[in-house]
Amino acid sequence: RRLLAALLLIGGLALSACGGGTDSSSSAAPVAQDGGGSGGQSAAGGGSGGGSGGSSPDAGAPAERPIAPDLLDRAVIVTAEITVRSTDVGRDADRAALAATAQGGQVSGDVRGGTGTGRTADLVLRVPPPGVDALLSRLADLGTELSRSVGSRDVTTVVADVDSRIASLRASLDRLRALTDRASGITDLVSLERELTTRESDLESLQAQERALADQVALATVSLHLVAEAEPVARPEQARGFGSGLTDGWDAFRAAGTALLMVLGATLPFLAVIALVAAVVLAVRRQRRPTAAPAGAGTDPS
Numbered sequence: 001r002r003l004l005a006a007l008l009l010i011g012g013l014a015l016s017a018c019g020g021g022t023d024s025s026s027s028a029a030p031v032a033q034d035g036g037g038s039g040g041q042s043a044a045g046g047g048s049g050g051g052s053g054g055s056s057p058d059a060g061a062p063a064e065r066p067i068a069p070d071l072l073d074r075a076v077i078v079t080a081e082i083t084v085r086s087t088d089v090g091r092d093a094d095r096a097a098l099a100a101t102a103q104g105g106q107v108s109g110d111v112r113g114g115t116g117t118g119r120t121a122d123l124v125l126r127v128p129p130p131g132v133d134a135l136l137s138r139l140a141d142l143g144t145e146l147s148r149s150v151g152s153r154d155v156t157t158v159v160a161d162v163d164s165r166i167a168s169l170r171a172s173l174d175r176l177r178a179l180t181d182r183a184s185g186i187t188d189l190v191s192l193e194r195e196l197t198t199r200e201s202d203l204e205s206l207q208a209q210e211r212a213l214a215d216q217v218a219l220a221t222v223s224l225h226l227v228a229e230a231e232p233v234a235r236p237e238q239a240r241g242f243g244s245g246l247t248d249g250w251d252a253f254r255a256a257g258t259a260l261l262m263v264l265g266a267t268l269p270f271l272a273v274i275a276l277v278a279a280v281v282l283a284v285r286r287q288r289r290p291t292a293a294p295a296g297a298g299t300d301p302s
Contacts, residue, residue, distance in 0.1 A: 075159045075213065078129045078220035080150040082136055086143035089226045093121040096224050099138040100125040105219065114228070121226040126219040139224055146227075155213060162210050169203045 086092040090112065097107045109124030127135050136148065176196045183189040 073156075074154060075156045075217045076129070077153045077155055077213075077216045078132055078150070079152070079223075080132055080136060080148070080220065081223045081225070082139050082148045083146040083225040083227065084139060084143045085146055085229050086226050087229050089119045089121050089228050092142040092226055093123060093224075095142060096123055096125065096139055096226075099135060100127055100222070103127045103131040103135060105131070105135075108221075117228050117230055119228040121224075123224040123226075125222040125224060127222060128218070129220045132220045132222060135222055139222075142226075143229070155217070159210070159213055159217075162206055162213065166203065166206050166210065169199055169206065173199055173203065 084092070093110070093112060097110070100107055105125055105127030107123060108126050109122070111123075112119075112121040114120050125135065132150065136150070140148070173196065176192055176199065180189065180192045180196065183192055
């Protein structure tokens with residue numbers, strides 16, 4: 001009995017020990033898994049750290065950056081206006097046209113009119129933008145510069161928008177043409193051709209706008225207004241004195257003498273005729289006058 005009781009006690013202790021070991025191992029497994037997970041995370045962190053550490057040499061190299069808008073080719077429209085007073089409007093207008101063509105430009109407008117002091121000339125000159133300042137200096141030297149203004153307008157975004165819309169329309173036209181080639185029904189074909197015509201018209205309009213913008217950017221516009229020089233303004237009369245009075249008197253005397261001589265010259269033919277007639281009349285009267293008898297010729301001395 002004692003031996004049996006001892007064996008049973010030993011077996012129970014052994015079973016309890018086995019149960020405790022199983023519980024401890026099962027409870028330790030999650031811990032190990034959690035530790036492995038955290039270790040994996042830390043390893044991953046280390047990997048990321050290593051990755052960052054590995055990319056740190058590349059961080060020192062300059063990264064590729066987008067081009068700044070200021071570094072792009074800008075599309076700028078330059079315009080200028082100048083007004084010059086000229087002594088010879090026609091001559092200076094021809095000189096201005098020659099100055100524009102000498103700088104590789106052209107004359108796109110030339111309107112002249114008026115006479116005398118009212119003569120004017122309006123010229124529209126097109127030159128490359130770098131030559132605007134030189135051309136304005138040449139035009140100012142033609143006479144007296146009255147006014148000048150220079151302006152510019154940045155159309156870079158407008159040009160980019162037009163180019164983008166042209167590219168989109170071209171791609172859309174290609175797709176429409178492909179659909180037109182595969183169209184099976186007459187209704188679909190008519191609808192596709194109508195849409196194709198509309199988009200081709202839009203494309204032509206955008207291309208015309210693109211050409212106009214390119215022309216305005218390539219050549220600056222300089223408007224020249226020439227006006228004739230006005231007549232000299234009469235100076236205000238200065239204070240008059242003895243010298244001016246003497247000058248005026250002499251001028252009056254000369255004017256009076258000139259007038260008398262003119263009157264004498266005008267009446268001299270009449271005076272000559274009158275004198276001739278008077279001489280004839282006097283001669284006739286002398287001939288008709290009776291001669292007086294001498295004293296004592298008709299008395300008898302006795």
